[in-house]
Amino acid sequence: MSRIMRWFLEGLVVLVPILITVYLFSAGINLVADVLTQTIGPYLSRELPIHGRWQVVFISLVLVVGVTILIGAITHLWLGKHIVRLVDQVLTHIPLVKLVYAAIKDGVNAIIGDRREFDKPVLVSIGEMQVPGFITRNSTEDFGLDNHVAVYFPMAFSIAGRVVLVPADKVRPLDNSSAEVMSFLVSGGVTSGKKKR
Structure with missing residues (x-):
């Protein structure tokens, strides 16, 4: 059980900086898309009706936790380490994106990563x-x-x-x-x- 918890935390260290960075920039893109949707016409709208919302929320939660644990476990494999390093290098070389990603990554690592810095x-x-x-x-x-x-x-x-x-x-x-x-x-x-x- 402790190994699964460790994998979950290591999965968070990898996922949280990436997801928050992607979220922040996708929110900006969605804002532009919303403006275009309102000005160009309703045919650009991508909204879909959602049925069984609580079922969707529960399944989404299970999937997020499962994928996070899986990614934490994959980071221990040779290929997983190289993929994480490659994604890290890509995000840290994109102007503006690297500022957001690096700040979030350092913050997450300081709290739950291997180099916990909030230890005093x-x-x-x-x-x-x-x-x-x-x-x-x-x-x-x-x-x-x-x-x-x-x-x-x-x-x-x-x-x-x-x-x-x-x-x-x-x-x-x-x-x-x-x-x-x-x-x-x-x-x-x-x-x-x-x-x-």
Whole structure:
């Protein structure tokens, strides 16, 4: 079971950056198509009636999970690794597309990939507030700031967040695991920051 879960996570690492990139650009193309549909005529409309919507949603969910696990397993094969590398090279060499794809890929890899980078949960003192986050860089000399660290603050109910450069003496490490802190933050503080014993 743990192997299947690992394959699922590795499938997500491959699929999520590709799918979000494709989605963003296909949304732009669809916007143009919608404008053309409204201006040129109804014969360009591609809308189809959907019957049994809940059945379609359930089958789609099963297919998405199944395909994700399959892709995660394929990435362990010689041919699968080469296909993933080829797709990666193609997407990282297309102007504009590479910016979106690279940013999404790095973010997904940082959260669930092999090189997890949100592995240093901390509390940052801001006045009377204590704000949980993750150290992503121990040095900010590139920005001309000494004794500062880069801290990522995830947003609730979202994969978005904000990176803030804060003085190192305002940061206190947490004993909680990264998964516990991330779950607490993304859930808006609904889940516990500690595992139940």
